[in-house]
Amino acid sequence: MFSWRAEVRPGVWVAFTDAGAGNLALHVGDDPAAVRRRRAELEAAAGLGGRSFQYMNQVHGSDVAIVGPANPGAASPTADAMVSLTEPLAVMVADCVPVVLVGDVPEGAPVLGVVHAGRPGVAAGVVPAAVASLRGLGADRVSAWIGPSICGRCYEVPEDLRADVAAAVPATWCSTSAGTPGLDLPAGVRSQLEAEGVAVEHSAGCTLEDETLFSYRRNSRTGRFAGLVWTDAAPEKTVHGHE
Numbered sequence: 249m250f251s252w253r254a255e256v257r258p259g260v261w262v263a264f265t266d267a268g269a270g271n272l273a274l275h276v277g278d279d280p281a282a283v284r285r286r287r288a289e290l291e292a293a294a295g296l297g298g299r300s301f302q303y304m305n306q307v308h309g310s311d312v313a314i315v316g317p318a319n320p321g322a323a324s325p326t327a328d329a330m331v332s333l334t335e336p337l338a339v340m341v342a343d344c345v346p347v348v349l350v351g352d353v354p355e356g357a358p359v360l361g362v363v364h365a366g367r368p369g370v371a372a373g374v375v376p377a378a379v380a381s382l383r384g385l386g387a388d389r390v391s392a393w394i395g396p397s398i399c400g401r402c403y404e405v406p407e408d409l410r411a412d413v414a415a416a417v418p419a420t421w422c423s424t425s426a427g428t429p430g431l432d433l434p435a436g437v438r439s440q441l442e443a444e445g446v447a448v449e450h451s452a453g454c455t456l457e458d459e460t461l462f463s464y465r466r467n468s469r470t471g472r473f474a475g476l477v478w479t480d481a482a483p484e485k486t487v488h489g490h491e
């Protein structure tokens with residue numbers, strides 16, 4: 249179900265699913281009922297207590313959606329990053345870089361964030377845009393967890409494309425294991441986070457090299473796995489005895 253999962257702050261969880269959780273995307277030609285059943289199984293495994301992960305319509309842009317308390321039936325935001333003070337969040341990927349953000353707020357609940365950082369989004373600055381949104385909601389210290397994505401040794405691109413992306417984010421420039429032009433998206437994301445003063449607390453491996461993860465470059469008809477962040481359900485209010 250999970251390739252990685254940890255309680256990163258008291259009551260705050262970050263996780264990445266694996267292929268064992270199944271395809272979680274509704275937009276890849278899968279049976280919608282099966283996708284909804286898998287999403288529900290994931291929510292049960294995460295212990296969401298009846299809450300749901302908020303997904304987004306990812307379009308390889310740099311828009312950040314601020315997600316308020318759940319509004320059942322509301323459409324998913326069209327964005328490549330989401331931030332919230334309350335809601336469990338999910339980003340779907342299969343080679344793009346899933347980034348989870350947690351912002352510590354003095355004297356308050358943490359701000360949660362997820363980012364879909366594919367090649368266009370990395371070049372367009374969706375990662376720093378998301379960090380700015382967390383800070384706008386009061387975070388004074390932001391940490392990041394970088395999930396599995398295609399690595400620079402595996403991600404071959406045309407030379408002009410490498411030049412275009414590296415002009416925006418120099419750390420992406422690389423050569424593949426075959427010696428051809430490549431892009432190192434996780435290195436680019438890390439450089440953008442560090443430039444914003446964000447601490448990278450975890451960085452995962454390569455989707456193309458790991459058969460337990462979905463990879464679009466390995467199979468263009470693949471499913472999507474997810475990066476997740478959520479808080480424990482609010483505890484029941486203590487009922488005091490008679491006085």
Ligand SMILES: [Zn+2]
Nearest residue numbers: 399402454457
């Ligand atoms: Zn690789």
